[in-house]
Amino acid sequence: MKFSGVVLTDGNASSGYNRFFSVEEGLSAICFDKVFARDWTYPDTFEYYRRKRIKCAEVLVPDKIGFEYIKSAFAATKLAEYKLRGLSWPLPIEINPDIFFM
Structure with a gap:
């Protein structure tokens, strides 16, 4: 930071x-x-x-935060991961519903 x-x-x-x-x-x-x-x-x-x-x-x-500082993403569900991949997201995605309000 x-x-x-x-x-x-x-x-x-x-x-x-x-x-x-x-x-x-x-x-x-x-x-x-x-x-x-x-x-x-x-x-x-x-x-x-x-x-x-x-x-x-x-x-x-x-x-803004430059993309070079972003190392990965979190997704709440497999569907959210799929949608993020559909946007050509090139970095790792971890599915972790515990960190989202669901």
Whole structure:
């Protein structure tokens, strides 16, 4: 994340309850255990929505990321992989439904 102007958020950037960080601050402040949790459900409604928001933490990069920096892609299903291949995607694709909201 050595691009100029990169910002990390501790939840979905469009939510009104997030904090925005420099890369260095964000790497220390973001709870990555919750971001990468397989399940964010919780019996308490407030905590459920808090965890769901955290699951959507973002890396915001101004302008664009050059294709030379992309090493692979994730797909939720075999069909999604097939569609991505149909766009002439040349790099590896890993099917991993756990990282998608489905």
